[in-house]
Amino acid sequence: MNQFLPYFILLPLAGWVLSALFPNRNEKIIFGISIATVALHSIGVFALSLFWLYQDKPNVFYDGVSLYKTHDSDFSIDFYFDGISSVYAVVASVLTFSVMIFSRFYMHRDKGFKRFFNNVLFFYLGLSIVLFSGNFETLFIGWEILGVTSFFLIAFYRDRYLPVKNALKVVSLYRVADAALLLGIWLCHHAFEKNITFSELLNPAVLQEHFMEEPIYPLLISSIFLLAALVKSAQFPFSSWLPRAMEGPTTSSAIFYGSLSVHIGVFLLLRTFPIWESSEVFRAVVIAFGLITSLMATATARVQSTVKTQIAYSSIAQIGLMFIEVALGWHTLALIHFAGNVFLRSYQLLVSPSVLSYMIHDQFFNFIAPQHNIKNTLWGKLRLTVYMLSIKEWNLDNFMYRFLWNPLKRLGALLDFIPVRAVTLLFVPLFLVGFFFVYNRELLPPAALEHLPSAMAVIGIMLALKAFKMRGNAQLSWSLVIMNQLFSALSIGLHEEFEHVQILLFLSGIVVSGIVGFWCLRYLVKEGESIKLDRYHGHSFYYPRLTFVFMLAALSLSGFPITPTFIGEDLLLGKIDEHQFLLLGFTALSLILDGLVVFRIYARLFLGPNEKGYHEVAFRSS
């Protein structure tokens, strides 16, 4: 049975690649390939699930290919199938199949018809990887695909301001979840002293053995995974991104944000449940988050005057309940709840445009003028307070700015004293010297060897902060990101012996994507275009191909899975020792910042309204 599992990944992969080969006007072929892929996949999922039931629900594990292997780590692509995978996959395939057919007519003649179907297939691939993943590393690949397709689908109408702004907002948060997941993987790696698989997690003996010695681990690991789950499932305090993600065509909102994408947090909790099952305290924490979210999101949904936003908050509230269900161990209920919520919210979103005529009609016959009797009592005041807070979405939309981005920006501002030129003049030679010592570590005194890695990491993080704060020249920001990556590599390279292949892999990723991206920017400058980051330029209007090339470079530079940078990054992370939390924190932070800077460069330069020439330009407020 387990040998079937890889096909559930290969099929959408093949469909995605194939559908990408046809131009936009071949709507029939693009749709045909997409629907055939998902239909076959659905049949497969059903067959597999039935077979699995017939076989009395075994846990199916497939030991896949090793991407690379060292003495202590083994990055392998493993697959796994159990009841959770089954329910999620069945629901996902049925829903994707239906929504795709719906979209065939809905998306007809849209400029982005092809982009839409490619993205949905890519999303489906990512989702399949997540659902069938056998270990955290594999799950992470799918997780990242989901993140990237989210960005593209939110910014689907890329020549308007709000979609692009909101796509950036969402992807920034996702980046935090990504980093959390990576940290979680790192922690697991150290806790279990190997890359743990999901089937091993089910074995109490394994957990017992490793957690006994370091009781801090289960709490840390669980917390970090909980953080990732809270972000992805738009739970408190991260809820406000979900309504803002509803920027793409209604069908994509229905499939992603109404349903599948946003329930991935619940999936992660279900998967990691064995790790925190025994901790009463932690279960209480999960319940608390679920409960707070449910209450706040319900209140917010009650006051919403836009239909999609209302559905988003209702969905968030139900997911909050699912968190509680998972924590209480009621997993069957959680899965039923998941399926019901997915279908209900997707349907509500798909038909949301008809709410107008339905409700107006209803009102025409049944309207009763509302009573205005709010009493001036404490209770009345409290009610009004809740009303106002709900209108303001409990200030959650500002939350990330206030507590994360703005402090980081202020940190970046502290570095204003370093002039931009100094960066190139100072840091390039510094890097070359450092690079020399990586291969000649014996020349360094041991004391230096001890502190240099951290020093390099600090330099790296400084560069990243500077890049994050900068609103000026894109080329400079781009270089800062590259240099940050190089310094991160350096810090780890100085820290420990490692194989040439590894560093070459990493460097090749950075260098190639760095150069390609740089060339794209140079090209724009040569064409007389502005590449200042203080506003959106929408260069994709006149340079669609260049946009595509730059996007690939950006994905690669930000460490998108399966690019050399990613593998290198992952390897390097693996090099950080279990007690070097500072180094780890720096590396994680610079990972987040790099991603943000790179996505921002892409969005500011290539997306948004293009105001040059005489063509339709969207208002800022749309």
Added chain:
Amino acid sequence: MMNHKLTELVVDTQQESVGFDEEHILEALKHFLPTQTPLKDFIHHNSLHAFQQMEFYDAIFKASKIFGYKVTFNLDEYRGLYQIGRIRMDILDKVISERKGPAALSAWKQLVLLQSYDETVHPRIGRLRSAWKTAYRIDLNNLVQPLLFRILGSYLDQGIALWHFPFEDQGLLNAVRELERNSFSSFFKTNRVKKLLLDEKNCTISNLLSLLVGDEAYFEQYLFDQQFSHRGWSGMSAALEAHPEAILYPKKIELRDLIVLELLLEMDALEAQLAGAWIPLSEKVKVKPVDLFADFETSELHEVYRIWQDAFEWSYYDEVLAGLQQLKLKRPESKRSHKHFQAIFCIDEREDSIRRHLEAMDKDCETLGSPGFFGVEFYFQPENGKFYEKLCPAPVTPKYLIKEFGANSHREHELLYTKKTHTLLRGFLSTLSLGVLAAAKLFLTIFRPKMSPAISNAFAHMNVGGQLTVENKSLEDRENDLQIGFTVEEMAARVEGLLRGIGMVEDFAPLVYVMAHGSSSANNPHHGAHDCGACSGRPGSVNSRVFAIMANHQKVRRLLALRGLVIPDETQFLGALHDTAADEIAFFDEHIISQKNATAHKKNVATFERALDLNAQERSRRFASINTHAELKHVREAIRLRSVSLFEPRPELGHGTNALCFVGHRSRTKGLFFDRRAFMNSYDYRTDPEGKLLLGVIRPLPIVCGGINLEYYFSRLDNYKLGAGTKLPHNVTGLIGVTNSSDGDLRPGLPLQMIEVHDPVRLVILVEHFPEVVLKTVQAQPEVYEWFINNWVHLVAIHPETNQFYYFRNGAFVLYEPLAKEVKSAEDMQYLIRNAKEMKTNFIVDATQEHLPVHVIND
């Protein structure tokens, strides 16, 4: 009248400045903001109505300079149209020669075809307010708009939220004040601003502007910048202030309140972000205030656009005129004495094709056209309805009420639309229960679309089983200041008015169908835009039924006979409704049909059915999902399914492609193929030689047809700023409109899916009468004349005796001889239709190729 007063106001503004006059600026703002009311009623209007007192090109270029709208194609697009022959060379030459003189032809042609220009528009709007960003690196739009829209949306909400805005009966600003006073939270971050709000006496626009902007000279520009940064919400507030009856759930809203609230929020944002370290904007900016409405010097480039647009329009009109000429020469009029039946349709250009098919199916029928409210103006109250619906053109205010009774209708509900799924516990239970239902529904929606309560059904507008209070019982029978029903005298006046207006005064057929129209569509917030424009964006079923009842009334007939309009006793009028999306027809009150007419009616119904089949086939050529070559009944079924398919953003194409409006006898157009682009109003100059009735016929045309045409024109050319953009991401807000995103502005105008087939050409009204009579008629009323003298619609008189065309230019008629000597002719038009090309993309050069040229159909 309103317009004129405002025009003066705007002119005043330009003459500057005796200090800040709040009332004056508010009026000016309201004049320029979009006037679209909530989507439940869709009234088409000129998107640039505020500029209508100016000449068309001057107006659009000025609007573009001020607000940054795209008002013509760009040069690449025009040149592309020229390359594919859509813009004809001979027409281009003629346009240049006429405008620039024959001597300058080659020089200008060079410019038009080859010169490159920097076409970027640098609008005047927004410049002052953007100085906040340059001065303080602060983005007020981002900081203020999301909360402002949320408050405004919640305040105006008609029923999406479960919890309505507290104190909403007190006006926006007062409601916010009460909230601030009575809760522990605040919309404001700073106490200073909260205090400003609560100080009711001094919380005025001018006081706030003094704090925020400083120098009075900048106030007007600042307010325009501010309000036009979200013209959707501001326009909606202003429109609801002017028309509080446009929503069912009453709300008190004033543009003034919105502005005060926004100024406060802006100041709050500045205080909070800059910790009080800011000075009024006028002290920060170096430039003088800009007069937004100052005269605008057009350039050579604008001349080039103008030449191109004229050539684009005349390339089509010329073909139309050539077709009319050819038909007249070929087919001298023959009068048929015995008609099987007559059918009065709405003038709507979507009825062009069904009339053509009907005439082809039964050579002895006559079709006529008249605005689809059929001259009867009233409010309608369906049984159990809590409100009235206006059923006549938007500018008319009826004095009558028609009530439905005895229908015993029972409205069905749709479980999945219940708001209870948005509460926590019931939401929990409903996800568990309704989730399964939703999954099943989803499948049914996709594979078995069918009519449901969630779909706007044109036939459900009126219950056929119910009865209507058409006749007034006594003058005391009134409700809310409206007379219930019409007296016999009033009925007779209306029936006579309509019949004489369309020249239907003799040779009545035994059956006269009064065919209203409406449109069913699913998942479509803009469904009102597909219904009858003459019925305030609603189906015209009640009007057609009421008219038929009036015209069949014995006392009415007697009165009419006294006035020389004799309708034979055997003639019966029958109301009916044509669903232009589903291509179905329902007939009303069939039980009144006399035995003598019953067989004929049965036969006629079959004729209508066959015409509907062909009509469906003709329409299907523009729908990619339907195979036009399939069997007729399959095509017809596919067309019907579109109107109930939730996944179909184009249930029909509305008024897309409209370009002509013909006023005259059908014999001049019968046999011409206009590809559903012509409004057709019946009128017979012979029954009205002096043109006494002509004004009544022409008066509504510019505002109804011209309004439709110009809304399509501007939504096509700038779908981002003047249109609503693509429908696909729309988010229904407050049941009043659609927005992009959860933080976006309302999007008035037409969505992309409605305008992509449209060629933006101005409407040309063709009137069959003597030019001097037409001239006298259009000049009779200034508000009618404005449309023509300022070139917002074109006017051509067809001389009924010499058959020559006279084009209205600069206040006079000049002879126009079509350059095209011949138009195409065809034996089997349906064959051409089935094999017509489908657009590759909706880019204009591709899209325009979908249109079929004017054809003379050979018998």
